[in-house]
Amino acid sequence: MSKKPQFGLLIDYEYCTGCHTCQVACAQENNWPAGMGGIRVQEIVQALPHDKHYLTYLPFPTELCILCRPRTKKGLDPACVKHCMAGCMTFGPIDELAEKIKEKPRMVLWVPR
Amino acid sequence: MPSSETQIYKTTTWSPGPGCHGGCGVLAHVKDGKLVKIEGDPDHPMNQGRLCARALAMTQYIDHPDRLRSPMRRTGSRGEGKWEAISWEEAFDLIQEKMNKIREEYGPESMVFNVGTGRDIYAWICMLAYAYGSPNVMFGLTGQACYGPRLAAAITVQGDFAVFDAAQWFEDRYDHPGYKVPETMIIWGYNIHATCPDNLFGHWIIDLMKKGTKIICIDPRLSWFGSRAKHHLRLRPGTDSALVMGFLHVVINQGLYDDAFVKKWSNAVHLIRKDTGKLVRECDLVSDGSEKNFAAWDTRDSKPVIWDTTQVGFKDATAVDPAVSGEWEIKMANGQTVVCHTVWDAFCDRVNEYPLDKVETITGVPAKDIHDAAVMYAKSKPGAIHWGVAVDMTPALTPLVTGISALWAITGNLDVPGGNVFARFAFDVVPYALPGTKGAIRLKTEEQDKPRIGADRYMPLNKFYWRCQTDMTLDQIFTEDPYPIKGMWIQTAGIMQGLGMDPKKWRAALEKLDFIVAVDLFHTPTTQYADVVLPAGTFLEKDSFRSWWVPLQTINKVVEVEGCRPDVAINFELAKRFDPEFKFDTIQDLYDDILKPSGMTFKELQAKGWAYPPEGSSSCPYLRHEKGLLRPDKKPGFRTQTGLFELYATLREEWDLEPMPRHEEPPFTPVSRPDLAKDYPLILSTGRRSPAFFHTEHRQIPWLREIDPDPVVEIHPITAAENHISHGEWMWIENWMGRARYKAKVTPVVPEWMIMAPHGWWFPEKKAAEPDLYGMWDANINQLIPMGHQGKDGQGAPIKHSMCRIYKCEGGRS
Numbered sequence: 001m002s003k004k005p006q007f008g009l010l011i012d013y014e015y016c017t018g019c020h021t022c023q024v025a026c027a028q029e030n031n032w033p034a035g036m037g038g039i040r041v042q043e044i045v046q047a048l049p050h051d052k053h054y055l056t057y058l059p060f061p062t063e064l065c066i067l068c069r070p071r072t073k074k075g076l077d078p079a080c081v082k083h084c085m086a087g088c089m090t091f092g093p094i095d096e097l098a099e100k101i102k103e104k105p106r107m108v109l110w111v112p113r
Numbered sequence: 114m115p116s117s118e119t120q121i122y123k124t125t126t127w128s129p130g131p132g133c134h135g136g137c138g139v140l141a142h143v144k145d146g147k148l149v150k151i152e153g154d155p156d157h158p159m160n161q162g163r164l165c166a167r168a169l170a171m172t173q174y175i176d177h178p179d180r181l182r183s184p185m186r187r188t189g190s191r192g193e194g195k196w197e198a199i200s201w202e203e204a205f206d207l208i209q210e211k212m213n214k215i216r217e218e219y220g221p222e223s224m225v226f227n228v229g230t231g232r233d234i235y236a237w238i239c240m241l242a243y244a245y246g247s248p249n250v251m252f253g254l255t256g257q258a259c260y261g262p263r264l265a266a267a268i269t270v271q272g273d274f275a276v277f278d279a280a281q282w283f284e285d286r287y288d289h290p291g292y293k294v295p296e297t298m299i300i301w302g303y304n305i306h307a308t309c310p311d312n313l314f315g316h317w318i319i320d321l322m323k324k325g326t327k328i329i330c331i332d333p334r335l336s337w338f339g340s341r342a343k344h345h346l347r348l349r350p351g352t353d354s355a356l357v358m359g360f361l362h363v364v365i366n367q368g369l370y371d372d373a374f375v376k377k378w379s380n381a382v383h384l385i386r387k388d389t390g391k392l393v394r395e396c397d398l399v400s401d402g403s404e405k406n407f408a409a410w411d412t413r414d415s416k417p418v419i420w421d422t423t424q425v426g427f428k429d430a431t432a433v434d435p436a437v438s439g440e441w442e443i444k445m446a447n448g449q450t451v452v453c454h455t456v457w458d459a460f461c462d463r464v465n466e467y468p469l470d471k472v473e474t475i476t477g478v479p480a481k482d483i484h485d486a487a488v489m490y491a492k493s494k495p496g497a498i499h500w501g502v503a504v505d506m507t508p509a510l511t512p513l514v515t516g517i518s519a520l521w522a523i524t525g526n527l528d529v530p531g532g533n534v535f536a537r538f539a540f541d542v543v544p545y546a547l548p549g550t551k552g553a554i555r556l557k558t559e560e561q562d563k564p565r566i567g568a569d570r571y572m573p574l575n576k577f578y579w580r581c582q583t584d585m586t587l588d589q590i591f592t593e594d595p596y597p598i599k600g601m602w603i604q605t606a607g608i609m610q611g612l613g614m615d616p617k618k619w620r621a622a623l624e625k626l627d628f629i630v631a632v633d634l635f636h637t638p639t640t641q642y643a644d645v646v647l648p649a650g651t652f653l654e655k656d657s658f659r660s661w662w663v664p665l666q667t668i669n670k671v672v673e674v675e676g677c678r679p680d681v682a683i684n685f686e687l688a689k690r691f692d693p694e695f696k697f698d699t700i701q702d703l704y705d706d707i708l709k710p711s712g713m714t715f716k717e718l719q720a721k722g723w724a725y726p727p728e729g730s731s732s733c734p735y736l737r738h739e740k741g742l743l744r745p746d747k748k749p750g751f752r753t754q755t756g757l758f759e760l761y762a763t764l765r766e767e768w769d770l771e772p773m774p775r776h777e778e779p780p781f782t783p784v785s786r787p788d789l790a791k792d793y794p795l796i797l798s799t800g801r802r803s804p805a806f807f808h809t810e811h812r813q814i815p816w817l818r819e820i821d822p823d824p825v826v827e828i829h830p831i832t833a834a835e836n837h838i839s840h841g842e843w844m845w846i847e848n849w850m851g852r853a854r855y856k857a858k859v860t861p862v863v864p865e866w867m868i869m870a871p872h873g874w875w876f877p878e879k880k881a882a883e884p885d886l887y888g889m890w891d892a893n894i895n896q897l898i899p900m901g902h903q904g905k906d907g908q909g910a911p912i913k914h915s916m917c918r919i920y921k922c923e924g925g926r927s
């Protein structure tokens with residue numbers, strides 16, 4: 001049985017630009033070879049009425065995300081959060097992030113494994 | 114001494130490495146002399162701790178097994194992929210011998226120095242070329258169609274370049290007192306956040322959006338900005354100039370311009386003869402008058418007054434109230450009476466040739482959207498515009514760029530907080546000759562500049578772009594007229610795999626040359642054509658500095674990679690060998706000399722890390738034209754020949770080039786070539802940026818290649834279905850010049866009538882030797898884009914709009 005989760009990642013996907021920084025930051029920090037890593041960035045193109053579309057990027061923490069425990073223990077932000085070019089990721093206790101998610105729409109709260 | 118403890122060093126990114134135009138502060142973690150980790154520097158005002166994927170992948174880059182670790186001499190024929198390692202001393206001796214031979218037999222101009230995108234190395238390439246004595250520094254793109262043309266065009270009318278204001282001028286950035294967040298920002302043909310081009314940190318715009326900036330996006334593709342824009346104007350590629358005329362039409366006809374600026378700071382009030390359509394110059398009015406002075410109509414005395422360009426004011430007149438609009442009969446020195454009106458009237462007449470229904474027909478953008486976007490921008494105080502390389506990649510780039518410049522000027526957004534702000538080199542530290550500046554590194558004599566290819570044919574190139582004309586240079590390699598080209602130095606440039614259009618023609622040209630040196634970090638398709646390849650170092654292996662806008666900062670050497678040398682060290686050594694009078698003993702002397710205007714030596718600057726120009730200096734905003742901070746004579750005004758923002762470009766009139774904005778249809782569009790459109794019904798656009806790569810680089814870096822493994826072409830679902838192509842299938846893109854193989858990404862982000870194929874593809878994992886050449890002949894989209902269609906300025910070329918057809922790889926037409 002895994003322990004009850006305490007921490008999570010809050011993503012403001014309105015501003016995620018799909019820069020893939022989080023992906024490479026994670027690989028560097030945690031020594032993942034190409035093909036593996038704690039986070040994957042997805043592209044979603046959604047059709048809207050009147051022949052319009054909306055483009056979203058969404059970083060998804062994988063089975064390999066350990067929420068950068070060695071960093072966060074020292075009080076540092078996870079590598080992905082620190083480097084995110086759009087500043088759209090927040091790490092923190094789930095309760096705090098759940099409060100924050102009320103502040104604006106187009107957010108997602110991930111609680112990795 | 115390498116330490117077995119991890120040491121953290123601060124430095125600044127600027128190629129090679131992330132490939133970009135740089136400027137980020139980074140923390141390099143070094144252990145046992147090796148880079149073990151790289152992070153964004155949280156204290157650095159530019160990136161504030163952030164860092165892109167390419168910079169974060171430096172640990173895979175710096176120790177990559179494919180990196181060249183020793184100079185190489187070609188042993189087989191060109192393109193055969195056979196090499197032997199030689200020592201640096203042997204390499205330098207060989208280069209010296211061969212290049213001296215060319216200089217002795219044919220003259221220094223017979224050696225061309227080919228550069229690529231904007232890096233600190235550009236300066237050291239000029240240094241080497243000038244020490245050797247050649248004026249032929251060549252940016253290898255057709256029509257030099259990236260950045261420089263934009264710079265030259267903007268400087269022609271406003272004296273300086275201007276960029277959007279993200280408070281980058283100040284150490285306290287967005288908190289700086291007096292800074293304003295733009296209410297609206299127009300992003301014109303720019304996917305800036307992917308690669309930070311033009312020394313702008315792309316994600317500043319995302320910072321601004323979070324602070325409330327609304328976006329107008331001009332892009333045929335649904336980009337990230339397009340998705341989030343209040344208005345997304347999806348124009349047909351190549352019609353940007355018609356669109357800007359539409360914007361101006363709305364702004365002028367609805368009175369949304371700043372008439373105080375127009376009257377006082379632009380040449381709107383100057384007179385134009387209606388018979389010839391040319392400016393009235395002082396010499397027209399009085400026989401001993403200057404041809405560099407102009408005229409206006411003084412409404413107080415009802416007579417012409419002279420605008421004295423040396424005084425940047427009206428001649429012999431204390432209180433002049435010039436008319437902005439009107440028509441007068443004016444007596445010329447030769448006795449003739451000529452009807453004249455103002456520049457403003459002529460400008461409005463030009464703009465009125467573009468009513469919105471006409472602009473809609475040309476661009477494909479609904480008139481209402483153009484109207485609403487123009488009103489939104491014009492009513493935003495402040496509003497900013499930023500343009501990408503799309504504005505250079507069309508032959509008539511100057512009438513487009515001057516139109517966009519006029520738009521920000523007449524709406525009162527020039528050099529104001531949150532508008533378009535003049536960007537100058539920090540502390541006026543200029544390493545090499547660039548438009549509007551002289552630079553420390555320059556040719557010794559004007560005489561040496563004489564043979565510069567294209568300089569006598571194209572005045573904008575002659576005056577504002579001190580390089581040779583690329584398309585003419587390529588032709589001259591074949592024609593040897595007026596003199597032969599015998600050698601090429603290639604550095605920071607992938608002429609075969611990215612920079613060169615029509616790469617087969619470039620290959621034939623390279624084959625014809627006697628001697629080629631390439632400097633690079635990896636073997637590439639281009640290096641395969643060199644005689645000698647020299648291994649360069651990354652930004653972490655060099656001491657250098659950057660003054661490209663702000664701040665002034667040093668790049669600090671933190672590691673050494675055995676066998677490699679920084680570009681500057683390579684060029685410095687050879688510059689000394691070629692020029693017995695070369696005035697620097699050490700690289701440090703060179704840096705100290707260039708840095709003089711800052712009052713700091715290299716070591717002093719290095720100790721500080723970075724420095725921001727203080728307020729009141731010419732490289733710090735705002736409203737410098739009012740304060741007399743722009744011109745060498747310190748008079749208020751702009752650094753143009755009239756001292757004014759020129760709605761009608763006086764220099765261009767003198768050069769017989771179009772002096773005002775207008776639309777010119779590019780050469781290969783369905784409108785200009787309906788004949789070709791029958792066989793090639795789709796618009797081919799190229800150049801979409803990937804955050805994983807900078808141009809042709811990074812294909813061998815595993816973390817990056819994983820993000821973008823294949824050359825993918827974006828194709829609309831309807832177009833894909835019509836051509837029986839499914840998502841993920843390999844397909845050919847073909848036109849009258851050739852074809853390239855791409856993987857279909859079926860997506861509605863492109864319109865039905867266009868496909869987008871990124872450039873710069875080759876496969877480091879494939880065979881180097883021809884006919885493979887790293888798979889380049891398969892995937893190089895430049896095979897479908899011509900050389901030799903540069904615009905009338907010698908600048909700009911049709912790169913982003915060609916035509917093509919597509920078909921599935923197997924069984925399709927071939």
Ligand code: SF4
Pocket residue numbers: 025026027029030037038039061064065066067068078079080081
């Ligand atoms: S939190 Fe750490 S482990 Fe998880 S994705 Fe981010 S960088 Fe990787």
Ligand code: SF4
Pocket residue numbers: 015016017018019020021022023041057059080083084085086087088089
């Ligand atoms: S780093 Fe941030 S902006 Fe970039 S892809 Fe990841 S979440 Fe998105």
Ligand code: SF4
Pocket residue numbers: 126131133134135136137160163164165166167168308309313314315
């Ligand atoms: S691309 Fe942007 S984030 Fe990356 S190093 Fe260059 S300037 Fe910095």
